Amino acid sequence: MEGEPTLRLRIFDLNCWAIRYLSKRRQERVRLIGDALRREGFDLVLLQEVWSEQDYSDLRMKLAGCYPFSHYFRSGVIGSGLCVFSRFPILDTLLYQYSLNGYPYMLQHGDWFCGKSVGVSVGVTAPLLSLSLQLHAEYCREKDAYLPHRLVQAWELAQFIRHTSKAADVVLLGGDLNMHPEDVGIRLLRGWTGLRDAFAEATRFEGCKNGCTLVPDNCFTVKSELLPFPLGIRIDYILYKAISSFTVKCEELKTTTGPAPGTDIPFSDHEAVMATLHIQRRGQPVGASLGTADLVDVVTEARTEVGVGLRAAQRQRYSSGRMAVLALLLLLLQAAAALGILAGLGAEQPFPKLSFCLLAFLALGALVLATGLHLFHTMEVKMLHGTEDQMWMALRALQERP
Amino acid sequence: MEGEPTLRLRIFDLNCWAIRYLSKRRQERVRLIGDALRREGFDLVLLQEVWSEQDYSDLRMKLAGCYPFSHYFRSGVIGSGLCVFSRFPILDTLLYQYSLNGYPYMLQHGDWFCGKSVGVSVGVTAPLLSLSLQLHAEYCREKDAYLPHRLVQAWELAQFIRHTSKAADVVLLGGDLNMHPEDVGIRLLRGWTGLRDAFAEATRFEGCKNGCTLVPDNCFTVKSELLPFPLGIRIDYILYKAISSFTVKCEELKTTTGPAPGTDIPFSDHEAVMATLHIQRRGQPVGASLGTADLVDVVTEARTEVGVGLRAAQRQRYSSGRMAVLALLLLLLQAAAALGILAGLGAEQPFPKLSFCLLAFLALGALVLATGLHLFHTMEVKMLHGTEDQMWMALRALQERP
Numbered sequence: 192m193e194g195e196p197t198l199r200l201r202i203f204d205l206n207c208w209a210i211r212y213l214s215k216r217r218q219e220r221v222r223l224i225g226d227a228l229r230r231e232g233f234d235l236v237l238l239q240e241v242w243s244e245q246d247y248s249d250l251r252m253k254l255a256g257c258y259p260f261s262h263y264f265r266s267g268v269i270g271s272g273l274c275v276f277s278r279f280p281i282l283d284t285l286l287y288q289y290s291l292n293g294y295p296y297m298l299q300h301g302d303w304f305c306g307k308s309v310g311v312s313v314g315v316t317a318p319l320l321s322l323s324l325q326l327h328a329e330y331c332r333e334k335d336a337y338l339p340h341r342l343v344q345a346w347e348l349a350q351f352i353r354h355t356s357k358a359a360d361v362v363l364l365g366g367d368l369n370m371h372p373e374d375v376g377i378r379l380l381r382g383w384t385g386l387r388d389a390f391a392e393a394t395r396f397e398g399c400k401n402g403c404t405l406v407p408d409n410c411f412t413v414k415s416e417l418l419p420f421p422l423g424i425r426i427d428y429i430l431y432k433a434i435s436s437f438t439v440k441c442e443e444l445k446t447t448t449g450p451a452p453g454t455d456i457p458f459s460d461h462e463a464v465m466a467t468l469h470i471q472r473r474g475q476p477v478g479a480s481l482g483t484a485d486l487v488d489v490v491t492e493a494r495t496e497v498g499v500g501l502r503a504a505q506r507q508r509y510s511s512g513r514m515a516v517l518a519l520l521l522l523l524l525q526a527a528a529a530l531g532i533l534a535g536l537g538a539e540q541p542f543p544k545l546s547f548c549l550l551a552f553l554a555l556g557a558l559v560l561a562t563g564l565h566l567f568h569t570m571e572v573k574m575l576h577g578t579e580d581q582m583w584m585a586l587r588a589l590q591e592r593p
Numbered sequence: 594m595e596g597e598p599t600l601r602l603r604i605f606d607l608n609c610w611a612i613r614y615l616s617k618r619r620q621e622r623v624r625l626i627g628d629a630l631r632r633e634g635f636d637l638v639l640l641q642e643v644w645s646e647q648d649y650s651d652l653r654m655k656l657a658g659c660y661p662f663s664h665y666f667r668s669g670v671i672g673s674g675l676c677v678f679s680r681f682p683i684l685d686t687l688l689y690q691y692s693l694n695g696y697p698y699m700l701q702h703g704d705w706f707c708g709k710s711v712g713v714s715v716g717v718t719a720p721l722l723s724l725s726l727q728l729h730a731e732y733c734r735e736k737d738a739y740l741p742h743r744l745v746q747a748w749e750l751a752q753f754i755r756h757t758s759k760a761a762d763v764v765l766l767g768g769d770l771n772m773h774p775e776d777v778g779i780r781l782l783r784g785w786t787g788l789r790d791a792f793a794e795a796t797r798f799e800g801c802k803n804g805c806t807l808v809p810d811n812c813f814t815v816k817s818e819l820l821p822f823p824l825g826i827r828i829d830y831i832l833y834k835a836i837s838s839f840t841v842k843c844e845e846l847k848t849t850t851g852p853a854p855g856t857d858i859p860f861s862d863h864e865a866v867m868a869t870l871h872i873q874r875r876g877q878p879v880g881a882s883l884g885t886a887d888l889v890d891v892v893t894e895a896r897t898e899v900g901v902g903l904r905a906a907q908r909q910r911y912s913s914g915r916m917a918v919l920a921l922l923l924l925l926l927q928a929a930a931a932l933g934i935l936a937g938l939g940a941e942q943p944f945p946k947l948s949f950c951l952l953a954f955l956a957l958g959a960l961v962l963a964t965g966l967h968l969f970h971t972m973e974v975k976m977l978h979g980t981e982d983q984m985w986m987a988l989r990a991l992q993e994r995p
Contacts, residue, residue: 262986265979266692268968282990284983285752288692290668350687357760545946552954559961566670577667581686584664588684 198470199442203233204365204429205463206325206404208411209272211243215411216456221246223451224458225253228276232257233465236276237365239325240459247274272325287351289344290574320359324348324366338376339500341369342493343578345376349383350581360437361470362386364430367404367461372425379493382486383585386430389441389466398446401425404462408449411460429466436472443467487589494582501575508568515561521554600872601844605635606767606831607865608727608806610813611674613645617813618858623648625853626860627655630678634659635867638678639767641727642861649676674727689753691746692976722761726750726768740778741902743771744895745980747778751785752983762839763872764788766832769863774827781895784888785987788832791843791868800848803827806864810851813862831868838874845869889991896984903977910970917963923956 208214209221221241228236228250236258241247247263254261258276262284265271271286345368356362364386370376372388380386390402399406399422406423407414417423433439445465450457525547532542610616611623623643630638630652638660643649649665656663660678664686667673673688747770758764766788772778774790782788792804801808801824808825809816819825835841848864927949934944 262982265975265982266972268971268975270975281986283752283755284986285756286692286979288690290688290690350685353685354687354757545950548947548950548954552950569670570668573667573670573672577688580664580667584683584686 196471200235200468200470201231201233202363202365202429202466202468203228203231203236203463204238204427204465205459206239206367206427206461207241207246208459208461209241209243209246217246220456220458221249223454223456225250227451227458228254229257232278234278235321235363237321238274238276239367240272241274242269242272244270250274250276275321277321285355287347289347290577291340291343291571320356320361321363322352322366324364325369336503339497339503339575342376342379342496342500343574345370345380346383346493346497346578346582349380352384352386356384356432356434360434361439362432362434363468365428365464367427369426375489375492375496377428378489381430382489384432386432387439387441389429389431389444389464389468390425393441393444393466395443396445397443399423399448399462402444402446402464404446404464405460406448406462409457409460409462410450411457427461427464429464431466431468433470438471440469440471441466442469483589483592487586490582490586490589494579494586497575497579497582501572501579504568504571504575508565508572511561511564511568515558515565518554518558518561522551522558525551525554598873602637602765602870602872603633603635604765604767604831604868604870605630605633605638605865606640606829606867607861608641608769608829608863609643609648610861610863611643611645611648619648622858622860623651625856625858627652629853629860630656631659634680636680637723637765639723640676640678641769642674643676644671644674646672652676652678677723679723687757689749691749692979693742693745693973722758722763723765724754724768726766727771738905741899741905741977744778744781744898744902745976747772747782748785748895748899748980748984751782754786754788758786758834758836762836763841764834764836765870767830767866769829771828777891777894777898779830780891783832784891786834788834789841789843791831791833791846791866791870792827795843795846795868797845798847799845801825801850801864804846804848804866806848806866807862808864811859811862811864812852813859829863829866831866833868833870835872840873842871842873843868844871885991885994889988892984892988892991896981896988899977899981899984903974903981906970906973906977910967910974913963913966913970917960917967920956920960920963924953924960927953927956 205224207221207224209217211217214220224238238250241250241263244263251261254276258278260277260279260281262275262281264273264284264286266286266288275281352362352364362384368377368380372390381388390396396402399408401422402425403420403423404425404427405412405417407417407421408423412423429444431439431441443466446462447458447465448462529547607626609623609626611619613619616622626640640652643652643665646665653663656678660680662679662681662683664677664683666675666686666688668688668690677683754764754766764786770779770782774792783790792798798804801810803824804827805822805825806827806829807814807819809819809823810825814825831846833841833843845868847867849860849867850864852859931949
């Protein structure tokens with residue numbers, strides 16, 4: 192980048208919704224995405240929810256000519272689903288897994304199994320740090336049980352960006368944040384890192400109204416979930432930040448609308464976000480991050496939500512612990528009864544072997560389950576508590592700022 | 594640090610072995626550690642295995658006068674056990690959890706439950722990045738089943754240091770690495786980050802022979818484990834690195850020997866490591882890291898070991914998957930038999946309710962267990978595979994170096 196007066200960088204970001212056996216017309220869509228990427232020739236492509244390594248390999252084969260560099264981030268049971276294709280060399284990669292990511296027993300919300308993480312690739316001769324990521328999904332906006340987890344993720348992400356971006360000239364983040372633009376998690380992430388929203392900064396915009404990326408017009412979206420939002424919602428973002436003596440301007444932002452060219456289906460249930468950035472040496476970074484007072488407000492708000500989550504997790508830890516103790520007591524009682532029988536007590540009455548066996552089985556099952564839950568919620572409490580502490584430290588540092 | 598010609602930094606590092614109910618004379622030893630820290634007045638204290646938050650709180654109360662800044666890192670079921678006390682302000686903290694850390698079913702080796710992590714604190718007016726950490730324990734040197742996990746941790750740690758240290762002037766790492774100085778993990782960590790070993794660099798040394806920190810003379814160590822090493826082993830380290838225009842020199846390194854002053858017991862089963870560093874502005878960093886050829890060798894060696902671990906994990910994933918399928922088949926067979934009985938088939942023979950119940954219970958237990966194991970080993974495979982990939986990318990980058 193050095194020595195070059197202006198670098199024009201075209202970025203493509205898409206949540207591909209490519210879940211094997213579950214996503215509709217997956218292979219066809221992955222093929223369409225590959226075709227479009229090859230045709231358009233972006234500089235950097237950040238994809239999420241590419242859950243199958245086969246799909247990644249197919250894409251890589253197809254795109255080898257125009258995107259010679261790529262990386263697939265592996266984590267969790269299923270994978271992280273993240274991959275990146277680049278026209279410029281990827282010099283290094285790093286994977287950061289969030290410490291909290293939903294509950295293993297919420298099988299219908301598969302987040303826990305996905306190993307959600309940030310995939311970082313350092314490339315374009317080192318100064319560009321690009322992050323591809325996905326945060327925990329929001330399943331119910333009114334009663335969002337995952338808000339504390341998503342806030343912990345947003346905080347960890349912000350801290351991670353602060354600590355890893357210092358040697359970069361430009362930080363670029365693309366992904367499905369699963370948060371609306373005004374949500375506390377987005378405000379926290381943007382405020383704490385100084386990242387700017389390409390949609391808000393773009394000189395030209397073209398695409399779905401308000402930059403929405405999950406729209407009712409898309410044939411794959413669940414219409415009932417979008418009922419309160421007739422225009423759709425914006426949850427996929429391209430965020431960026433210039434460090435040191437660089438400036439970044441967003442010349443143009445686009446989203447896809449309707450079906451992919453020449454077909455009857457869109458690329459995914461999400462719309463793709465495409466940004467054209469101008470990166471220039473010299474000059475002061477445009478636009479400041481939040482003022483201290485605003486930052487204190489947003490960190491305080493986030494910390495309150497994390498505190499709510501902490502108390503809920505403490506209650507769950509307590510009740511699962513109590514259940515484990517009760518199950519253990521029942522088992523001990525049964526053992527005592529069995530010993531009594533063996534010792535010849537109550538031999539005059541017939542012993543109900545089957546019910547006894549079933550009861551023992553139930554008690555043992557409850558014990559194992561409750562112990563597992565107790566351990567899980569103990570970890571959850573530790574992480575929420577740790578995040579609350581870190582936020583408190585951040586608030587203290589903010590308040591001591593001159 | 595700026596403007597000051599030389600900073601003399603005294604650092605204390607100790608694996609405190611403070612496990613509630615398990616560690617011998619824990620409270621007494623924590624009190625002794627607190628007394629010594631207050632008396633000696635170090636600049637920075639990095640402690641590991643402080644598993645009880647109560648112990649941390651007690652230490653914090655006691656040390657508030659001489660170490661006004663401290664942080665306890667929370668993670669995992671039990672905690673990370675890491676804490677840091679500092680005479681200088683701690684500006685920010687960050688916790689990085691390793692993606693692999695042993696097996697949950699190896700209850701006798703509690704590593705999985707500990708949430709082993711690196712605690713990073715940024716302090717002394719920002720330029721000092723200090724890390725406190727502990728890697729997976731080695732339980733059997735001859736047949737070290739955890740070597741791939743420890744190597745993944747060493748690699749993640751090295752990558753983490755590379756990415757977070759760029760804005761720091763000095764990186765300082767203290768902890769129980771559970772590796773001997775010549776082990777591939779240590780060589781990987783040092784080679785890939787350029788960290789230098791305070792023991793090797795120290796102008797003066799005082800303490801146990803060869804700088805050993807787990808010695809047979811310590812009354813808490815398990816003598817049988819140290820039989821092949823009559824002098825003991827060195828597994829606790831202070832490593833450091835100067836960045837940009839700073840130089841760091843290790844003036845003195847000490848380890849504790851024998852019982853704490855005025856008592857009959859040592860601080861812990863590990864010996865403490867104490868370093869006095871001189872940090873100076875201007876001048877070139879002393880001592881280079883490994884040459885490219887050596888670095889290629891060590892990364893290749895580490896990658897081979899990770900590959901061995903990967904194949905073992907794949908075998909375990911396969912066999913647990915097969916066991917789950919067999920258990921499921923057995924359950925289905927039983928369900929078919931039960932349906933047959935209900936449909937009136939074989940009604941002339943007495944139905945063995947109890948054995949049937951017990952068998953179903955066993956099959957269900959095996960199914961749950963095997964599925965859990967399968968999921969766990971799937972994650973393990975992903976992480977080992979991901980690390981192998983990252984190392985391959987690193988090797989390619991090394992080989993392309995001019």
